[in-house]
Amino acid sequence: MVKTIAQASLGVHEKLMIRKNTIRNGSSKQRLSIVTGIHGDELEGQYLAYLIGSRLREKIEYLNGTVDIYPAMNPLGIDSITRGIPLFDIDMNRIFPGSEEGTMPEALAASVINDLKGSDICIDVHSSNIFLMEIPQIRISVPTAEVLVPYAKMLNVDFIWVHESATVLESTLAHTLNSMGTKTLVVEMGVGMRITKEYCFQVFDGVFNLMKNIGMWSGETVPVREPVISLNRSVGFVNSDAAGIFVPCAKFGDHVEKGQLIGQVLDPLNGSPAADIKAVCSGMIFTLREYPVVYGGSLLARILMSESEEKCHE
Amino acid sequence: MNKEIIFTLRSPYRENMDVVGYRFGSGERSAAIVGSFRGNEIQQMYVCSQLVKILRRLEETGQIVKGKEIMVIPCVNYYSMNIGKRFWPMDNTDINRMFPGYDMGETTQRIADGVFARLQGYEYGIQLASFYQPGNFLGHVKMMETGFTDKELMKKFGLRYGIVREPRPYDTTTLNYNWQIWETKAFSVYSGSTDRIDENAARESIDAILRFLNGTGIITRKVRPGYLTSIIPESNVAQIHTETAGIFVSMTETGREAAENDVIGKIVDPFDGETLSLIRTRFSGIVFFEYDSPLINEHTVVFKIIRE
Numbered sequence A: 001m002v003k004t005i006a007q008a009s010l011g012v013h014e015k016l017m018i019r020k021n022t023i024r025n026g027s028s029k030q031r032l033s034i035v036t037g038i039h040g041d042e043l044e045g046q047y048l049a050y051l052i053g054s055r056l057r058e059k060i061e062y063l064n065g066t067v068d069i070y071p072a073m074n075p076l077g078i079d080s081i082t083r084g085i086p087l088f089d090i091d092m093n094r095i096f097p098g099s100e101e102g103t104m105p106e107a108l109a110a111s112v113i114n115d116l117k118g119s120d121i122c123i124d125v126h127s128s129n130i131f132l133m134e135i136p137q138i139r140i141s142v143p144t145a146e147v148l149v150p151y152a153k154m155l156n157v158d159f160i161w162v163h164e165s166a167t168v169l170e171s172t173l174a175h176t177l178n179s180m181g182t183k184t185l186v187v188e189m190g191v192g193m194r195i196t197k198e199y200c201f202q203v204f205d206g207v208f209n210l211m212k213n214i215g216m217w218s219g220e221t222v223p224v225r226e227p228v229i230s231l232n233r234s235v236g237f238v239n240s241d242a243a244g245i246f247v248p249c250a251k252f253g254d255h256v257e258k259g260q261l262i263g264q265v266l267d268p269l270n271g272s273p274a275a276d277i278k279a280v281c282s283g284m285i286f287t288l289r290e291y292p293v294v295y296g297g298s299l300l301a302r303i304l305m306s307e308s309e310e311k312c313h314e
Numbered sequence B: 001m002n003k004e005i006i007f008t009l010r011s012p013y014r015e016n017m018d019v020v021g022y023r024f025g026s027g028e029r030s031a032a033i034v035g036s037f038r039g040n041e042i043q044q045m046y047v048c049s050q051l052v053k054i055l056r057r058l059e060e061t062g063q064i065v066k067g068k069e070i071m072v073i074p075c076v077n078y079y080s081m082n083i084g085k086r087f088w089p090m091d092n093t094d095i096n097r098m099f100p101g102y103d104m105g106e107t108t109q110r111i112a113d114g115v116f117a118r119l120q121g122y123e124y125g126i127q128l129a130s131f132y133q134p135g136n137f138l139g140h141v142k143m144m145e146t147g148f149t150d151k152e153l154m155k156k157f158g159l160r161y162g163i164v165r166e167p168r169p170y171d172t173t174t175l176n177y178n179w180q181i182w183e184t185k186a187f188s189v190y191s192g193s194t195d196r197i198d199e200n201a202a203r204e205s206i207d208a209i210l211r212f213l214n215g216t217g218i219i220t221r222k223v224r225p226g227y228l229t230s231i232i233p234e235s236n237v238a239q240i241h242t243e244t245a246g247i248f249v250s251m252t253e254t255g256r257e258a259a260e261n262d263v264i265g266k267i268v269d270p271f272d273g274e275t276l277s278l279i280r281t282r283f284s285g286i287v288f289f290e291y292d293s294p295l296i297n298e299h300t301v302v303f304k305i306i307r308e
Ligand SMILES: [Zn+2]
Pocket: A038, A039, A042, A126, A127, A128
């Protein structure tokens, strides 16, 4: 059943609507919410939402509980290739919990929270941005790790990144819901403006595995992989100091040694390299720049430091 | 006057972006003034440019107090300004959401770091700020409540209102907030418009800043007296939201009084011209903010009223 959970009139003859599809079967009161499209340029979640809805439609008899699918939290953004909310240039993931008395984005945010709260689990699917490719991963802040890591492990991701919490992130959807007691997991995978089918299938298997584990799904599932967890391991950031065109030579998911060449920043005008880009530590590349144009400071890669190297540091 | 390049950024094909600062006087870091971070903050840059001009004359005539240094940075981000973008050209991030910055981080974090490193240690910090929506403000000054905020200082600007804001999570990465954390007394001055120059509002802001610099013993130039500033919490500024969408017609202007239940604007159907709704005040006060774009959405802050 499709329902509009938030709406606002726009200047000329149009209503902005945020919609969800509620799929329900059996007697269980359990509820899983799949959220995506807070950032209008992140589309991996579109295919994942489709896959989940489609499987549930075909095999509804195996569902026990409610699955709510919210494919487009920022509909104007998705329809116009805009990351934030168009018109306001506002990042929708920085205005939660919102306010019914607030501005249009805040009022929408408040309606969204109102509708999502009470879910047993919420999965908020992101795909990095247009600049970076990410291995399927879940990001969890330290204070919520104890509660969330067991669920994150069910989702068939490669990596669970437990990071320090920052005040500015208190206005995200996930932080707001987690602090209200609605367990919310943030998935990051793939790259903006594209669909990476294999990642969508991977997390799709994870979602049904999680549903099985919490007793909402009795249909078939496949075994899930054991993710690497970042706890007690450092992440190395490779930022460019040069400006130019980045061309990687390492591959995503590769294990690299400290000092190994990852790629080059090139100067096409002079036909010369502007900088050699080397690994800052040994480990696995779990983020790699996809968009070639770089300024000083642009992030090129993130490397999860190997446990062995970590020991050398101590 | 000393012109210095505070931070330089290279891009693949554009000329380097130099963040330029103008230093007046020498000695203890007394006041830093920063203009635009966003590509549409033209008024904010303009106010700073006029201050540079005035401070240069004051320095030549010995009216900057001995042992006091003033720094003015008119524009931190003209890369966006020159291509008609509001935020950073590449990733659309807002430099004023990147403080205190990080020298090993992303581009806009590096810009924030470079600028902040130079802006630290000043006794007073003044930023020419803008609102995220199109509209006109009554000129005012704002401070963020961080626990050790001396609100009375706002009176030295002689603007009509001094507003105290309780910081929200997203404020913690602004220049103003971080200045305060690093013990600079920080103010945001709102100067009427943003993407076009409002000369009267600019004059008011310039006078207010000079009055402040005079009142705090940094310059010795008399400015005609201003208002007896009312210091009010932001919660006293009532917002009026639209309940419909369409073409917006204002029936008042900033600074005007409005009585309870007065009609101060209306929304008209964009196709058939019929009035869809009248916008009324719910209480009497001074019109403090007025939306100024022809099209308006539902749930939009169309007026702000200071309750009197
Ligand atoms: Zn996202």
